Amino acid sequence: MCKGLKTNFLGVELASPLVLPAGVMGMSYSGLKICVENGAGIVTSKSLTKLPRSGHEGPVMAEVPGGFLNCMGLCNPGLEEGLAEIAEFKKLSTTPLIVSIFATGREEFTELTLAANRSSADFLELNLSCPNVFDEFGIPLAASREQVFEIVRAVKEVSRLPVIAKLSPNVLSITDIALAAEAAGADALCLINTLGPGMLIDIYARKPVLYNRFGGLSGPCLKPIALKLIYEVYSSVKIPIIGMGGIQSGQDAVEMKMAGASVIGIGTAIYYHGLEIFNRVNQEIRDFLEESGYESWQAIPALDKIRD
Amino acid sequence: MCKGLKTNFLGVELASPLVLPAGVMGMSYSGLKICVENGAGIVTSKSLTKLPRSGHEGPVMAEVPGGFLNCMGLCNPGLEEGLAEIAEFKKLSTTPLIVSIFATGREEFTELTLAANRSSADFLELNLSCPNVFDEFGIPLAASREQVFEIVRAVKEVSRLPVIAKLSPNVLSITDIALAAEAAGADALCLINTLGPGMLIDIYARKPVLYNRFGGLSGPCLKPIALKLIYEVYSSVKIPIIGMGGIQSGQDAVEMKMAGASVIGIGTAIYYHGLEIFNRVNQEIRDFLEESGYESWQAIPALDKIRD
Amino acid sequence: MDKRVTLRIADIVKECSDVRTYIFQHPLAALPGQFIMLTDFAGGEKPFSLAWCNDQEFAVTVKAVGPFTQRLATKAAGDIVSIRGAFGSSFFISRHRALLVGGGYGTPPLYFLARRLLEAGAEVTVVNGARRSDDLLFCDRFRRLGVEYHNITDTGGSGREGTSVNLAGELLKTSKFDYVYTAGPELMMKSLIALLQDQPCQFLMERYMKCAIGICGNCTVDPLGLRLCVEGPVLNREQVERITEFGVYHRDAAGHRIKFTDRGEKIT
Amino acid sequence: MDKRVTLRIADIVKECSDVRTYIFQHPLAALPGQFIMLTDFAGGEKPFSLAWCNDQEFAVTVKAVGPFTQRLATKAAGDIVSIRGAFGSSFFISRHRALLVGGGYGTPPLYFLARRLLEAGAEVTVVNGARRSDDLLFCDRFRRLGVEYHNITDTGGSGREGTSVNLAGELLKTSKFDYVYTAGPELMMKSLIALLQDQPCQFLMERYMKCAIGICGNCTVDPLGLRLCVEGPVLNREQVERITEFGVYHRDAAGHRIKFTDRGEKIT
Numbered sequence A, B: 001m002c003k004g005l006k007t008n009f010l011g012v013e014l015a016s017p018l019v020l021p022a023g024v025m026g027m028s029y030s031g032l033k034i035c036v037e038n039g040a041g042i043v044t045s046k047s048l049t050k051l052p053r054s055g056h057e058g059p060v061m062a063e064v065p066g067g068f069l070n071c072m073g074l075c076n077p078g079l080e081e082g083l084a085e086i087a088e089f090k091k092l093s094t095t096p097l098i099v100s101i102f103a104t105g106r107e108e109f110t111e112l113t114l115a116a117n118r119s120s121a122d123f124l125e126l127n128l129s130c131p132n133v134f135d136e137f138g139i140p141l142a143a144s145r146e147q148v149f150e151i152v153r154a155v156k157e158v159s160r161l162p163v164i165a166k167l168s169p170n171v172l173s174i175t176d177i178a179l180a181a182e183a184a185g186a187d188a189l190c191l192i193n194t195l196g197p198g199m200l201i202d203i204y205a206r207k208p209v210l211y212n213r214f215g216g217l218s219g220p221c222l223k224p225i226a227l228k229l230i231y232e233v234y235s236s237v238k239i240p241i242i243g244m245g246g247i248q249s250g251q252d253a254v255e256m257k258m259a260g261a262s263v264i265g266i267g268t269a270i271y272y273h274g275l276e277i278f279n280r281v282n283q284e285i286r287d288f289l290e291e292s293g294y295e296s297w298q299a300i301p302a303l304d305k306i307r308d
Numbered sequence C, D: 001m002d003k004r005v006t007l008r009i010a011d012i013v014k015e016c017s018d019v020r021t022y023i024f025q026h027p028l029a030a031l032p033g034q035f036i037m038l039t040d041f042a043g044g045e046k047p048f049s050l051a052w053c054n055d056q057e058f059a060v061t062v063k064a065v066g067p068f069t070q071r072l073a074t075k076a077a078g079d080i081v082s083i084r085g086a087f088g089s090s091f092f093i094s095r096h097r098a099l100l101v102g103g104g105y106g107t108p109p110l111y112f113l114a115r116r117l118l119e120a121g122a123e124v125t126v127v128n129g130a131r132r133s134d135d136l137l138f139c140d141r142f143r144r145l146g147v148e149y150h151n152i153t154d155t156g157g158s159g160r161e162g163t164s165v166n167l168a169g170e171l172l173k174t175s176k177f178d179y180v181y182t183a184g185p186e187l188m189m190k191s192l193i194a195l196l197q198d199q200p201c202q203f204l205m206e207r208y209m210k211c212a213i214g215i216c217g218n219c220t221v222d223p224l225g226l227r228l229c230v231e232g233p234v235l236n237r238e239q240v241e242r243i244t245e246f247g248v249y250h251r252d253a254a255g256h257r258i259k260f261t262d263r264g265e266k267i268t
Ligand SMILES: Cc1cc2nc3c(=O)[nH]c(=O)nc-3n(C[C@H](O)[C@H](O)[C@H](O)COP(=O)(O)OP(=O)(O)OC[C@H]3O[C@@H](n4cnc5c(N)ncnc54)[C@H](O)[C@@H]3O)c2cc1C
Pocket: C035, C044, C045, C046, C047, C048, C049, C050, C060, C061, C062, C063, C064, C065, C066, C067, C068, C069, C070, C105, C108, C205, C206, C207, C208, C209, C210, C233, C252, C266
């Protein structure tokens, strides 16, 4: 890995600014590991819940122009087994890891945090924004400033790990939510979770294509939305941002860096370009540094803030 | 035009259920006319404001995966000249026309409505949802249940024409807004306006690509979002819905009909498929009616409502 | 595009009490070993290997084992389903001497393979195993191909008695094969691999699949992290030998590790 | 894709006091008559016709007339701009006798056309008009092409005195041309069309452009509704003859109709 890609994220050095996002390839230690082998600088576990979840009945994914709808439904083996997978990953790799957790309220989040404290994860991400369990849990927590504040504060009080709040794009003002998370002590933000959700209908069967009817939108068409929200939030907060949504090239990654993100997630693009996408984007970033004369990834400047 | 496509929309018979949406090809009478010649069943004027607007400085459009960002900025020659174009269109065509108006509050909307009363338009559409004049006018009206209710009621009190409320997807619960519009007397809804807005950054110039920085997202990647919102609103309201967002084939149009829309707008797809897109979609719908055994467009049933 | 398409079932062939072949009139570009995801819009979307596939039609052969496949068994020709795919890796097409060792619903994809091998000019030997002779799939179809064909069951009805692995072992001792292909219960394949040494061989391996496009990670195998929906389901011997979970455990829909037992069943 | 690309200006050639040619090292697939949209990220994105275009480079020639083009005049080689395109219809390439009638910044796209006509084996005659001889664009470039070339100005400096339309009229009387091509002030083209009768002819026509991809409707012409960014900017005589607004009015950024005056200026 070329020196130029090294990135400091909350005091931890990453070999590459590329992040494997929550829910993508993160079901098993070997899934995480192969992404590292392909060039990811930091990986995120599947969002873990207290009890195991098999997720929604299929179909759980459907291709749409510019991306995919998914309604995985937070399938995961539960916190205990999930942390065991993480431990196994950590035995094999020194690459930093984010454990993502999902809960429905403050107390459960605190409980999960206490368990995560005893894990070998490096960072704790709060999934406040899953759009695919609406029927079960209602509007995502990330839609409420108060809830986000309360949960982040409660988690911060007990967490041994730096805390990342993952927010939803499906809100009226993401900046308000981001400010609440920051005020509550979040160490970083992760923007953005999937959009919508959206829906597809099979006109011959006269049924929704996804059995859960609705699914969050990810993939290339998300990029302009993600950039706008990251830029808006970056203009208001001081904590670092993990940017994601539709990234599929080094150019895209640099664009998101200029919008204000510090490190960059690549999820759905794995479908379009294979697991090699991490290494390819690393290389494309290196090429950009070379041709543009920036010393390093970290030296790439963001746009001027909106509210400067 | 084959009989199967005939559609009754608020008591008016359309030769085709395809709608030219506001802001697309609607700057001049001849732009509207050529869309009718290509198969549109009803056309919408550019959103007219009280005073002329040149719109935002360019670039005002940028291609993204699955669609386009635009920040036209409500350019229009003002209500007076706009209504003159409409009159000229009506001299040449019997095709029904929707006049779209944009204002920032109740009083101005009422004033524009009074002028529209004297026009030759068939329907009045309230653009409550332009995402591209945020800097100037702030959060779209369509984000506030109270404002939507107030404006629609005020307009309904004075309008000679049936009133259509055009709503924004960029709200927490579009159903709440739709119910407010219905309660205030709206005759129909138009869903959806552009999404986001989004942003693109030129990494070599280190500048936003759109001079206005942000632009609303339209085009194919909108379809799943539009379908979900239309289906959700359809499940709650009784008034008809003009559906739009990413439609580019007869299959797409039928899908949106099954989500609950009565008639279907085609905007951005004109870029991908030319003005012929209207006739092509008409034909594809006819083919679908044939192969699926439905008698007519109107006979295509919607999905069961969510709240049945 | 993962190319979702909605199709009417053109025809259904009942193979035995709990196995049916569903035939679709649709040109699918698929290779032997690849699979489709199939849903009937009533809950569940499941992977099935192609039993054959040409310019006009394709087929999958399904054993009714649980809620989804049992509901499929109640479908009639004309019913609507939707498929995505074909997905995954496919069998290498040898042009010389090939031995195909199949068991249970692993046999139909080997039938698809046999046809393509014959087209390529290979000499094909098939060992088709099952518990009981009633459960032997595709006997007649294989026979009509004119391959060297062996039935083998636990009880010996309509063929030899024993296991397909034993028979394959005998054949491998007496003849030389350029390529061995196997599909069926994982423990069967696990026994077979012990006999293979440096014999070139490919395995059709199954894991729980959801996205089928290589994103969700549900189908990865330890410790390599190969995704069986992309890098699999067809794997080479060299890959399988390095998969520590092969024949040991697999992951369910929640990602739980489930052990394989001797009897080919799964317990937590 | 409307193919946005960010480029450094490779070179700038000052043609006369208020006209510059901007050269870019970039392979653009464009035909004579087509245009690009260009922005310098400082507000405004404007259409410019290609003055030439080959596998290595392309160029646009810009007259500084307002805020955007005057700012462009202050740029230096190495500065960054972004372009979209090429867009729109292009000139028919005749292989016989062609007459090109240009005025003002309409001349550079005719230079691009002349090159392609010569490559196609046509015999090319050029009438290049301007108010003053200082404003004549591309004289030397045309001369180097070896075409039959005529300068004409109001004052007669460095060529004939008169208007390009008069000269074209004379040429049309004395010679037969297979095709006439014209680009320049709309009132010039309006005078020319009167002389053409059933002479095959194409016009490069301009309207206010924003999206350049045929959606916004700003560039449509009455009463046909042709979009000059898609169906134009190059139109046939038959089309132009049916455009009632030709030489009469055009629409500005707000859609206001603006009248053309005799002097080629625009008033409300
Ligand atoms: C690549 C591949 C090819 C396959 N080809 C065939 C085939 O040609 N014919 C055939 O009958 N079966 C095939 N299967 C297995 C088939 O997918 C399962 O039998 C089916 O999903 C069972 O669903 P159910 O609801 O009826 O049973 P359940 O009771 O839900 O499950 C029964 C068994 O099937 C497995 N299973 C369930 N869902 C899935 C899933 N989404 N992905 C993988 N395994 C699952 C479970 O682990 C369990 O062991 C294949 C599986 C894979 C991975």
